[in-house]
Amino acid sequence: MRFNFESDTPIYMQVAEQIEDAVLSGAFGEETQIPSTTEISVTYKINPATVLKGMALLAEAEILYKKRGVGMFVSKGAAGTILKQRKEAFYKGYIVRLLEEAQKLHISQQEIVKMIEEGKADA
Amino acid sequence: MKIGKMFKWYWQNTYWGLIGFYGAMLALMLLGFTIIVFSGGGDVTMNGFSCSSEVMLLVMGIIFFSAGTRFGLSNGVSRKTVFCGMALFMLTFSAGTAVINVLGEWTGRAMGLGTVGIAEIIYPWIDNFVGRLGIVLSRVIGGWAMGLLGYFIGGAYYRMNKIWKIIVSITVPALLVFGLPLLVVAAPSSVTTAVGKFFPSTIDWLAQSPYNLTLLWLGGAILCGIFSWLLIRRAPVKIAG
Amino acid sequence: MHNSIEAKGLTVQFGTVTALDQVDISFGENRIYGLLGRNGAGKSTLLNVMGNRLYPTQGSVSIDGEPGAENDKAQGKIYYMGEKNVCPDGTTVRQLFRWSRDFYPAFDMEYANQLAAQFGLNTKKKLKGLSTGYLTIAKLIAALASNASYVFFDEPVLGLDANHREMFYRELIHRYSERPSTIIISTHLIEEIADIVEQVVIIKEGKILLDRPAEEVKRMGYMVSGKASEVDAFCAGKQILGEDQLGGLKSVCLLGEPENVPATLEIAALDLQKLFVQLTNA
Numbered sequence: 291m292r293f294n295f296e297s298d299t300p301i302y303m304q305v306a307e308q309i310e311d312a313v314l315s316g317a318f319g320e321e322t323q324i325p326s327t328t329e330i331s332v333t334y335k336i337n338p339a340t341v342l343k344g345m346a347l348l349a350e351a352e353i354l355y356k357k358r359g360v361g362m363f364v365s366k367g368a369a370g371t372i373l374k375q376r377k378e379a380f381y382k383g384y385i386v387r388l389l390e391e392a393q394k395l396h397i398s399q400q401e402i403v404k405m406i407e408e409g410k411a412d413a
Numbered sequence: 414m415k416i417g418k419m420f421k422w423y424w425q426n427t428y429w430g431l432i433g434f435y436g437a438m439l440a441l442m443l444l445g446f447t448i449i450v451f452s453g454g455g456d457v458t459m460n461g462f463s464c465s466s467e468v469m470l471l472v473m474g475i476i477f478f479s480a481g482t483r484f485g486l487s488n489g490v491s492r493k494t495v496f497c498g499m500a501l502f503m504l505t506f507s508a509g510t511a512v513i514n515v516l517g518e519w520t521g522r523a524m525g526l527g528t529v530g531i532a533e534i535i536y537p538w539i540d541n542f543v544g545r546l547g548i549v550l551s552r553v554i555g556g557w558a559m560g561l562l563g564y565f566i567g568g569a570y571y572r573m574n575k576i577w578k579i580i581v582s583i584t585v586p587a588l589l590v591f592g593l594p595l596l597v598v599a600a601p602s603s604v605t606t607a608v609g610k611f612f613p614s615t616i617d618w619l620a621q622s623p624y625n626l627t628l629l630w631l632g633g634a635i636l637c638g639i640f641s642w643l644l645i646r647r648a649p650v651k652i653a654g
Numbered sequence: 655m656h657n658s659i660e661a662k663g664l665t666v667q668f669g670t671v672t673a674l675d676q677v678d679i680s681f682g683e684n685r686i687y688g689l690l691g692r693n694g695a696g697k698s699t700l701l702n703v704m705g706n707r708l709y710p711t712q713g714s715v716s717i718d719g720e721p722g723a724e725n726d727k728a729q730g731k732i733y734y735m736g737e738k739n740v741c742p743d744g745t746t747v748r749q750l751f752r753w754s755r756d757f758y759p760a761f762d763m764e765y766a767n768q769l770a771a772q773f774g775l776n777t778k779k780k781l782k783g784l785s786t787g788y789l790t791i792a793k794l795i796a797a798l799a800s801n802a803s804y805v806f807f808d809e810p811v812l813g814l815d816a817n818h819r820e821m822f823y824r825e826l827i828h829r830y831s832e833r834p835s836t837i838i839i840s841t842h843l844i845e846e847i848a849d850i851v852e853q854v855v856i857i858k859e860g861k862i863l864l865d866r867p868a869e870e871v872k873r874m875g876y877m878v879s880g881k882a883s884e885v886d887a888f889c890a891g892k893q894i895l896g897e898d899q900l901g902g903l904k905s906v907c908l909l910g911e912p913e914n915v916p917a918t919l920e921i922a923a924l925d926l927q928k929l930f931v932q933l934t935n936a
Contacts, residue, residue, distance in 0.1 A: 300869055300872065300873075301849055302869070327831065328827075328828065328831035328832070331827050331831060332824050332827045332831070333824075334849075335820075335823045335824060335827060335850055336827075336849045336850070337686055337827070337850050337852050337868075338827065338830065338831045339685075339852050340852075340869070394917070
């Protein structure tokens, strides 16, 4: 996990994002326990209340669930849920803005496609 | 009760000094004893114990104000408790040393060492229990008064800022050395005669009974106590450096 | 039962200097506060008054609903880790721990010794013989192990190297997670505590300038930069905190949230430290 403390995104949202990333990458498998609030807050020197807020966000979205007296677990199908959300966010966050920016720079649709192909070759 | 905790704290900060003090006293006594034995005994008198424990109490008092106030207030103890713990400790300590001193002197005398305390000099005629108790009591309260006087002096220094400290350090000894004789010389004759009458009559009164001496010390102790309390009542935590 | 420290109308005057000026503030249960201010702003004075180390000229403090001044019971709930050593000269680290246990019955000796080992602090040493850093560590350990309901840290990382600072922050959060208490940290190293504190209190010239949740404080202001003329046009009528100019390039710190920003201007977040500097400048 990495936190960008300078970024505009509130830290609790970053906590949620980072956990989601770990679920997506498979680091936190479905139906497995994730690190405790204490572990996360100690490791990243973040107020436990902030971490808790991030986790609550994910619990609300049913990506995590709580096992009483044990801790937080990754829900079944969580990776799929996240993927779906992220795709929507990708469209709004990148594609729409990409097209806006392209319009400013007078880049045609064909040019964009070409650029994407070039970028793919580089990546 | 935090008074008890403060009491313990004062004790923990005293006992090394105490051990050193009585160790030195004992060494001196042994030295005196050897001299007496080798010189064939006789008219050597020792009263080393009697005054020096009062001096120790005075020094303790001076140190306790700053040390106790700093530590106590920084550890959740109120000024009231810091002060009461100190007064109680001083009284107990004075009582302890008075008993040890008196016992030491009496044993010395029983061994034919001719050790004599100040009270024995003032009240040579005392030989009953009530009188002796009075002597011990006057010592206890006397030591307490000295301790509280030290506490007051320590407190006055603690509360003064640097400039006042310098002024007081110079003017008070100067007044005692030069001012007092000047005052005696300059005072009108009516005042000097009144004072001249007052002192001998007070000493006469004191010489009547060790309980009178105790009362005088008690008055001094209460006075020093009141003034010290005024000093600590609003004292902040002050740390040099 | 109000589990909080409440200060009402606190005024402290040192001669002609007003160190605190009619301060009203409360520190609630089990939260971590960052008490920030420039040198001489009144941070330590506020902590000193709440901890009964200093009498206010005016005003009062209550601790969990009880009067705080000269109250042994209420003051026993506060552990104040100050900048300086308050123990007599010959005191050893071990003695400091023992005394802390005497006066704070919940003091955890085992934990204190464990921390001492972790930090490489020799408990047999006298406090006077310790370096600035290790004296701080000794006091930090006593504070962490005190288990008091309210723990004040006044300059808690004075003289500590980066590794020890890191260790302290982690230990602080660890301890807090396990045994929550109200913690007030007064420090100049703002960035280091920015994400640890839940509530930010900024004090300036003896007055409370700001008392808000850290998450909100981060969104209080922003920085806009770009061509000087455009920046000026955008900033017109807005609350300006401070500005910098580099040739034709200008950046201005503004209060509020960015709205309708022209695409030609750059917007950046104002982190706690930057905001603090802007708010307390001049």
